[in-house]
Every structure is written in C-alpha cells, then in structure tokens.
Amino acid sequence: MPVQLTGVSYLYGQSPALSNIDLLIPEGCLTVLCGVTGSGKSTLLRLLSGLAKPSSGSIDYPPESSAVSASIVFQQPESQLFAASVRKDVEYGLEQRDVPEPRRSEAATRAMEQAGLDPEQYGQRSPFLLSGGEKRRVCIAGAIAPLPRLLLLDEPTAGLDPPAARALLDTVTELKRGGYTIVIATHDLDSFFPLADQVVVLSQGALRYSGPARGLWTEARVLEDAGLEPPAYIRISRMLMRQGRLDALPASAGELLARLDKRSLAHRGSGAASCAKERLSADKDSLALSAEGGPLPAGGGPLAEGMPPPAEDGRSARSEGRLVPGEGSAAQSPADEAAADAGARPAADAAALNFRAGSVLQMLDPRVKWLAMILWSLVFLKTEGAFPLALAALMIGGLLAAAGIPRKRIVWFYRPFLPMFLFLWLLSAFSWDGTDAGGPFQFSAEGALTGGLAVLRLGLLISLGFLFTETTSGAPLREGLEWAIAPLGRLGVRTRNWSLAVSVTLQFIPWVLGRISLLQLALASRGNRKRGWERWTPKQLSLMAVPLLLQVIGMGDELATAIEARGYDPSKPRTPWLVLCWQRRDTAALLLAVLAAALLWWASS
Numbered sequence: 001m002p003v004q005l006t007g008v009s010y011l012y013g014q015s016p017a018l019s020n021i022d023l024l025i026p027e028g029c030l031t032v033l034c035g036v037t038g039s040g041k042s043t044l045l046r047l048l049s050g051l052a053k054p055s056s057g058s059i060d061y062p063p064e065s066s067a068v069s070a071s072i073v074f075q076q077p078e079s080q081l082f083a084a085s086v087r088k089d090v091e092y093g094l095e096q097r098d099v100p101e102p103r104r105s106e107a108a109t110r111a112m113e114q115a116g117l118d119p120e121q122y123g124q125r126s127p128f129l130l131s132g133g134e135k136r137r138v139c140i141a142g143a144i145a146p147l148p149r150l151l152l153l154d155e156p157t158a159g160l161d162p163p164a165a166r167a168l169l170d171t172v173t174e175l176k177r178g179g180y181t182i183v184i185a186t187h188d189l190d191s192f193f194p195l196a197d198q199v200v201v202l203s204q205g206a207l208r209y210s211g212p213a214r215g216l217w218t219e220a221r222v223l224e225d226a227g228l229e230p231p232a233y234i235r236i237s238r239m240l241m242r243q244g245r246l247d248a249l250p251a252s253a254g255e256l257l258a259r260l261d262k263r264s265l266a267h268r269g270s271g272a273a274s275c276a277k278e279r280l281s282a283d284k285d286s287l288a289l290s291a292e293g294g295p296l297p298a299g300g301g302p303l304a305e306g307m308p309p310p311a312e313d314g315r316s317a318r319s320e321g322r323l324v325p326g327e328g329s330a331a332q333s334p335a336d337e338a339a340a341d342a343g344a345r346p347a348a349d350a351a352a353l354n355f356r357a358g359s360v361l362q363m364l365d366p367r368v369k370w371l372a373m374i375l376w377s378l379v380f381l382k383t384e385g386a387f388p389l390a391l392a393a394l395m396i397g398g399l400l401a402a403a404g405i406p407r408k409r410i411v412w413f414y415r416p417f418l419p420m421f422l423f424l425w426l427l428s429a430f431s432w433d434g435t436d437a438g439g440p441f442q443f444s445a446e447g448a449l450t451g452g453l454a455v456l457r458l459g460l461l462i463s464l465g466f467l468f469t470e471t472t473s474g475a476p477l478r479e480g481l482e483w484a485i486a487p488l489g490r491l492g493v494r495t496r497n498w499s500l501a502v503s504v505t506l507q508f509i510p511w512v513l514g515r516i517s518l519l520q521l522a523l524a525s526r527g528n529r530k531r532g533w534e535r536w537t538p539k540q541l542s543l544m545a546v547p548l549l550l551q552v553i554g555m556g557d558e559l560a561t562a563i564e565a566r567g568y569d570p571s572k573p574r575t576p577w578l579v580l581c582w583q584r585r586d587t588a589a590l591l592l593a594v595l596a597a598a599l600l601w602w603a604s605s
C-alpha cells in the first residue's frame with residue numbers, strides 16, 4: 001500500500017530523532033532506507049508500523065488500510081519470538097487477527113515456505129534454539145503470515161554469514177515479486193541497492209534524498225555527505241569508467257561481472273579490470289547478484305512508475321530523485337536558517353536547562369550518594385504516619401525533578417510496579433470473612449490507610465535506587481560501593497565480589513525493564529496491540545515470561561563470560577577504574593542529606 005508521510009518529526013524525550021520528513025512509500029515497491037548509525041532509520045520504521053506516533057506531522061495510509069496492515073521485523077529477532085514452537089510463533093499474529101484454525105495453519109505453512117523454512121523440519125522446533133539467520137526467517141514468516149500490506153524489515157542481513165544473507169535476499173526478492181510493499185532499513189547497500197525501487201537517505205534525522213538508486217550516482221556527494229560509501233560495484237565501476245574500460249554504470253555486482261566477462265580483459269593478470277574482477281569475485285558472496293534490468297546510462301533513466309515525482313516546491317530537485325538540502329547546504333536561505341534557529345532554540349534551551357539541573361546530582365561523588373541512600377533507606381523504614389511519609393514523597397519528587405530525568409523515562413520505570421502496588425494495597429484494604437452478613441469482602445479504612453502507607457514506603461525505597469542508578473554511571477557506582485563496604489573486608493567479607501554483584505544487579509534493573517518494553521513492542525508488532533493497563537494483565541505478562549527469562553539467563557551468562565574473559569580474579573588487588581575525589585559540594589550535599597533525614601526522623605517521632 002502507498003504511504004504518505006508529511007512533515008513527520010519524532011522526539012525521544014527532548015532529543016529529536018526525525019525532523020520534518022516528507023516521503024511517499026510507493027505501493028508494491030521496495031524502498032531501502034539508508035543512513036549512518038543513529039540517523040533515524042529504525043525510528044522511521046516504528047512510526048510506519050504504528051508502534052510509535054509522530055510527535056508532529058502525519059502518516060497517511062490508503063482509506064481501507066491503517067498501520068495495523070503493517071508488519072515489522074526488528075533488528076534483533078530474538079526479542080520478537082514468543083511461542084514454544086516455530087509453527088505456533090508464526091501463527092501468533094494470525095490468532096491475534098482471529099483467523100480461524102484451518103486457515104491459520106495453511107497461512108502459517110505458506111508463510112514458512114515463503115520465508116525459506118521447511119514446515120516439516122522447523123514447525124515443531126523451539127524458536128529460541130535456532131541460529132540467528134533461522135530466527136530472522138521465523139520472524140519474517142510471522143510477519144508475512146497475516147498478508148500485511150506493508151512489510152518493514154530492520155537490518156535483515158545484520159549478523160548473518162554470506163550464505164544466510166544470500167538466502168535472505170532471495171526471500172526478499174520473492175516477496176517483492178509477490179507484490180509486497182517493502183521498506184528495508186539497512187547498512188548493507190551492496191546487497192539491497194540492486195533490489196531497490198526507491199532509496200531514501202537519512203542523515204541526523206533529516207531526509208537527504210529519495211528516489212531511484214541510480215539518481216544517487218549523478219548526485220555526486222549525497223551518500224558521502226550522509227557519511228556513507230557507494231556500494232563496492234559502483235566504486236569499482238567508476239574507476240573502470242575513468243580508465244575507459246566501462247561505458248556505463250551497472251545495476252548490480254552480478255551485472256558488472258557479466259560485462260567484465262564479455263570484455264577481452266586485455267590487461268588480464270595486471271590490469272585494473274582484472275584486479276577489479278578479482279575483488280568483485282571475492283566480494284561476490286556478500287553482494288546481491290540481482291541481474292534485473294539492463295545497463296544504466298551514467299545519467300540514469302526515467303522515473304519508475306509510482307515513484308515520488310520531483311519536488312515542485314522550490315526545493316532542490318535534480319536528476320531522478322529528490323535531493324533535500326541538508327545542514328550547510330547552500331540551498332538554505334538566511335530566512336530559512338533564522339526560522340529553523342528560532343524553532344530549535346527553545347528545545348535546545350530546555351535540554352540545556354535539564355542537563356544543568358541533572359548534572360548537579362550526576363556530578364556528586366558516589367560516596368555521598370551511597371551514604372545518603374543508606375541513611376534515607378533506614379529513615380524511610382522507620383518513618384510512620386501520613387505526614388512524614390508525604391514529606392518524604394515530596395523530597396523524592398523534588399529530587400526526581402531536579403535530576404533532569406525525562407518524564408517519559410520516569411513513567412516507564414514506575415509503570416511495571418503499579419499493578420504490584422495496587423495489589424498490595426488491596427490486600428491490606430480488604431479482608432475475607434465468609435461468616436459476616438455484610439458479604440465476604442470487608443473493606444477496612446484503617447487497613448487501607450496502613451496498606452497505603454506501606455506501599456508508599458516501598459515506592460520511596462524503590463525511588464531511591466532509581467534516582468541513584470539514573471544519576472550514577474557504572475564505574476563511580478562500583479567505586480563508591482567498594483569504599484562504603486571496605487571496612488567489612490577486615491571481617492573476611494569479599495567486598496570486591498559484593499560491590500561487583502551489587503553494581504551489576506543495580507544496572508540490571510533498567511536493562512530488564514528495557515527488555516520488557518521491547519517485548520511489549522514486539523507483541524504489538526504481531527497484532528497484540530494493547531494499550532495502558534491492558535499491557536499488564538497476567539495473560540500479557542505470562543506471554544513475556546519465557547522469552548524474558550531466557551534473555552536474563554543469556555545476559556547473565558554473557559556477563560559472567562565477559563568478566564572471566566577480562567581476567568577477573570577476586571583474590572588479586574585491582575587497579576581502580578576511577579579515582580574518587582571528594583569536593584566541597586559533596587560535603588554540602590552530605591550535610592543536606594543528613595539534615596533532611598533528621599527532619600524526617602523528627603517528623604515521624
């Protein structure tokens with residue numbers, strides 16, 4: 001299906017990831033999104049899939065479609081697999097769309113075949129025990145099973161060996177022939193450019209070019225300015241053309257090889273053409289060997305059907321594609337620059353302000369933070385009564401605001417705890433008494449208050465840990481802890497092991513929460529689009545339990561191996577990662593923390 005993006009921007013907190021993208025994704029075409037790391041490719045795919053909404057601008061689907069008609073395959077396939085068997089996993093999206101049983105099974109079989117997985121061989125295997133390439137195929141099968149009108153693939157060949165990458169390219173070629181509208185975000189230009197009907201170049205979240213790949217070869221520096229290199233077959237062909245050995249750029253590596261073969265290769269053995277051929281042959285495994293289309297004249301040909309027309313709005317539109325002026329582009333008028341500057345300044349100022357406020361907490365010596373955290377934890381445990389706990393909540397709220405942690409991240413952190421808090425509070429507020437005439441459940445105001453305060457206390461303790469880990473990076477956190485527990489070393493406690501374990505665990509919590517967010521996103525990408533509280537029902541949680549557990553075990557395993565590989569030996573003295581330096585502001589901060597703790601203590605006694 002064709003999709004039109006108009007003025008689409010996206011912010012993560014206050015950092016812009018995409019700005020003002022105008023783009024048409026033509027129906028039945030394969031669009032390749034390229035750009036260096038962090039240029040906004042994955043973000044654009046998420047917006048197209050409907051998993052995230054643009055901060056501004058709009059994405060228009062044809063009247064009978066919506067983002068739900070899109071399927072996405074993420075960069076890390078393992079974060080998208082759920083079910084106990086490959087077949088069940090492929091059927092999951094169909095189940096979500098209420099496809100009845102016999103049709104579901106047929107559709108899953110067809111999708112597995114299209115994705116290059118033999119249903120007999122793979123159907124009953126666990127998706128978690130497959131190779132990276134096989135897992136990606138399972139994800140592709142799951143994505144195409146519901147016959148999406150838009151298929152989005154994020155780095156489909158990343159991490160695959162040449163045969164697996166080539167097999168995946170064959171699958172993509174087949175899907176393209178099958179009429180799918182496909183968008184692929186990739187760094188693998190050699191493989192995907194020959195297949196692309198449209199290439200989109202992103203740089204720092206802005207659109208730099210959209211149009212056929214061949215339009216890029218005439219726009220001398222579009223790719224280079226975006227930090228990319230043209231594919232190897234284009235670089236080699238350019239060199240051969242300069243030497244008069246080739247008259248036109250080929251459409252693919254395969255075509256270049258074929259054309260070199262036809263030549264007599266007069267300089268066999270020592271000439272540039274034979275060197276080029278050797279190099280290409282060596283690269284052949286990793287290149288797309290699509291020989292579709294004839295030789296392209298260096299100036300390119302007419303626009304493919306359905307391609308976006310050249311811009312008519314005064315923006316630079318040369319050759320076949322649409323070249324969008326970028327930063328530093330001469331095409332930008334002073335008035336444009338002033339307007340852009342005026343728009344950007346409030347966001348930049350706000351970010352700077354946040355950073356300044358956050359940096360006070362971030363710059364503090366970790367020992368102050370450890371001491372304050374231990375002291376406040378003890379006081380919170382002892383604090384009774386609504387007033388002192390409300391006062392403590394105010395203090396924590398103030399610190400969270402001053403830490404400059406984006407509001408979205410705070411919400412993201414606390415949301416998983418809310419069902420647990422609610423459950424604990426309900427447990428305290430209601431009691432079960434089958435003999436009472438008023439009904440089996442009895443509400444107790446006293447229980448509700450006591451339970452509410454206990455839950456608030458628990459929330460405050462969790463908040464202390466969150467504040468600490470958000471404002472302290474790994475090395476200072478460890479150094480500070482090791483300092484705090486060093487006296488225990490005299491009692492024979494292995495303080496080094498303890499500090500490593502605690503700091504790794506503390507850093508593990510945000511990682512686990514991040515994984516949960518990814519799994520929820522993956523469930524949504526498979527048609528299970530739940531919002532708000534619905535995402536935290538026991539059924540939803542049970543779906544995520546096994547993959548999450550496997551990921552935690554895998555991560556634990558990797559961490560242990562990494563620690564071992566770096567020669568960790570608890571019995572040896574170690575070189576500190578960082579020398580802590582106590583400053584005046586740390587003394588002042590510690591005094592403030594002690595005063596605040598004393599105030600709370602006094603208020604609760």
Ligand SMILES: Nc1ncnc2c1ncn2[C@@H]1O[C@H](COP(=O)(O)OP(=O)(O)OP(=O)(O)O)[C@@H](O)[C@H]1O
Binds near residue numbers: 013016017037038
């Ligand atoms: N969850 C997030 N929170 C904050 N910033 C993010 C988040 N995800 C991405 N970003 C930022 O948004 C920008 C675009 O990221 P995105 O993942 O879309 O880039 P990409 O081109 O897909 O990169 P890659 O090729 O490495 O996958 C980057 O600056 C990145 O740091």
